[in-house]
Amino acid sequence: MKVLFIIVGCFVIQANSIVNKVVDISHWNKINFKLAKEDGILGVIHKATQGLEYIDPTYRDRSKAAKKQGLLWGAYHFGVRASGIYQADHFFRAVGNRSDVLLALDIEPNGNNTMTLGQAEEFVLALVDLTHRHPIIYGSASFLSSYLGESVILRRCNLWVAHYTYDSQPRLPRGATSWLFWQYTDGVKGNKPRKVKGIGPCDRDKFNGTEQTLVNNWGHF
Template sequence: MVENVIIDLSHWKQSVDLKLAKEDGILGVMHKATQGLKYVDPTYEERRKAAEEEGLLWGAYHFGVGEKGKDQAEHFLEKIGDASQVLLALDIEENGGNNIMPEQAEDFVNQVYEATGRLPLIYGSAYFLKDFATPTLTKCPLWIARWGESPMLPKGWNDWILWQYTDGQTGPEPHSVKGIGPCDRDKFNGTLEELKKFWLTGE
């Protein structure tokens, strides 16, 4: 059973009503928190509060760049606030040449694990993640980006936990969510019960 109840957002999506999104069946939100060593998404804190008021599951992701992974993780963890019930993720993708490198991603993952006791999700496309199939990174749950009829696993991963199947324009329907409009939507590889358990405990 695959549940289609997750969206992922950043400040680029300006009009967001999470009350209406919940009424439309959304249960969880992955939101950009930080990027690099200094950037903080200006909508993160306000939207987390709104999500928690609606009883939505909350997740935070960091957009990795070509800087020290440990320092990026510390910046991320400092800015997200209480992480005890927050699903964490590292976004690995093209960044104008200033891309995070596998060793930097490993340092990020290790620092998050040391601080929280949980491995973050790794987000990316099968094509881009092909160079990140290290023993450390492939232990992390996979959040795969593929705007097509089915997810495609990158080398090194045997399964996926989240699948970003549309950016709101490309990929299978549905693309839109009430209160938000066309947006990134994600499927969870399991039941609703398994989703809630994984989100809060990592198991």
């Protein structure tokens, strides 16, 4: 069998390897980090902020608890229709200047408060100025097509795609050629396993690479 290695940024992805050891959660989820780790989970991506002022009330305490268990920690911002610059600043102040924290921007339909393409670009550029890192962009393939397909700035970010399917690969948005993380289930729809010990049914995410790559490059994708 031939093994294909793809260079993405400054790290290597082994194309025939996928790791299913990441979850994403918020204050809506109850979690026992010890049990989740015992169930094989390596990384947790937690909601940190939304808009210009909101901070997930469980974020800080859970960040400390996850670190005690030796889990990889990530933070995502839920984008809204407001200045992307100010949202990036709010996210940065809440998360802190920690290079070990994976950073992500959640872009999804939110009625009249949906983040615009221009605001998403502002957020990315502002966060790069603050951290010297690009956030991962999260969203569904269908929704993100009108963002990634029109934006060179957003295409510089790695993709975290949501697609609940039984297929072996997710559908990609227009403009994307690969995915880094794939939210393959929301705990109800999508392939199994859908549960994690210490959490129950939840969002689970596959990583497009090896476990070593996931651990070694977490926070710097």
